[in-house]
Amino acid sequence: MKIGIAGLGGLGSNVAMMLVRSGVEELVLVDFDCVEESNLNRQIYFRKHIGMKKTEACSEILKMINPDVKLELRDVRLSEKNIPEIFKDCKIVCEALDSAESKAVLAETVLSEMKDVYVVSGCGISGLSTPNTIVTTHKFGKIYVCGDGTSDDTEDMHAPRVTVCAGHQANQILRLIYGIEDEKI
Numbered sequence: 001m002k003i004g005i006a007g008l009g010g011l012g013s014n015v016a017m018m019l020v021r022s023g024v025e026e027l028v029l030v031d032f033d034c035v036e037e038s039n040l041n042r043q044i045y046f047r048k049h050i051g052m053k054k055t056e057a058c059s060e061i062l063k064m065i066n067p068d069v070k071l072e073l074r075d076v077r078l079s080e081k082n083i084p085e086i087f088k089d090c091k092i093v094c095e096a097l098d099s100a101e102s103k104a105v106l107a108e109t110v111l112s113e114m115k116d117v118y119v120v121s122g123c124g125i126s127g128l129s130t131p132n133t134i135v136t137t138h139k140f141g142k143i144y145v146c147g148d149g150t151s152d153d154t155e156d157m158h159a160p161r162v163t164v165c166a167g168h169q170a171n172q173i174l175r176l177i178y179g180i181e182d183e184k185i
Helices: 012-021 054-065 100-113 159-177
Strands: 002-006 026-030 070-074 092-095 118-122 135-140 143-147
Touching: 002 012, 012 026, 012 054, 012 159, 026 054, 054 070, 092 100, 092 159, 100 118, 118 159, 135 159, 143 159
Parallel strands: 002 026, 002 092, 026 070, 092 118, 118 143
Antiparallel strands: 135 143
16 A cells, blocks of 8 residues: 655654554655754754755665665645645555645645545644653544644654654554544544
C-alpha cells in the first residue's frame, strides 16, 4: 500500500522513517524545502544533509534502512490543485505540514476530492509540556488527528514531543494498513 507524506520536517521525516522500519515499502515524499541546521534537533537529518532538498536527504536515509523501498519524490509546494494528482495512488496521507492554513487545505482537499483516502494529521506538539497529553483521535470521516489539541507554537519545537506525535501518526497509519479503525468521537 502506498502512503503519502506531506511535509518532511519534524513530523514527516520521523513518520517516514518509522513506517519504513515497520515494513512499509512504498511512499510518496513531498516537501519543497531544504535541510537547515535548525532542523537537526527534531528531524531525521544529519549535518551532511544541510543544504540538500529534504526529499533527497530523507530518501538517502530511508534507502539506508531498506534499499528496496520505493520512493516517489516531489519537490513542490502543495495546493488544492496539485494534491489530488500527487497523492492519487495513496490510500493514506500523513499531514505533516507547518502552517495551520496548509494543514487545512490538505485535509479539506483530500477529504472532499479523494473520498477513499485517509488523512492522519499532526498538531499541538510544541514546547516542553508533558508528552503524555499527546493522543490520537478519530475526528470524523476519514481523518485522524494526533496531538494534544492545545499547543500550537511552532517557534518552540523540541524533539521529544515532535517525535512522540510522529510515533502516534506512524502507529495510526499502521493500524489503518492492517484494517484497524477506531470509533469516531
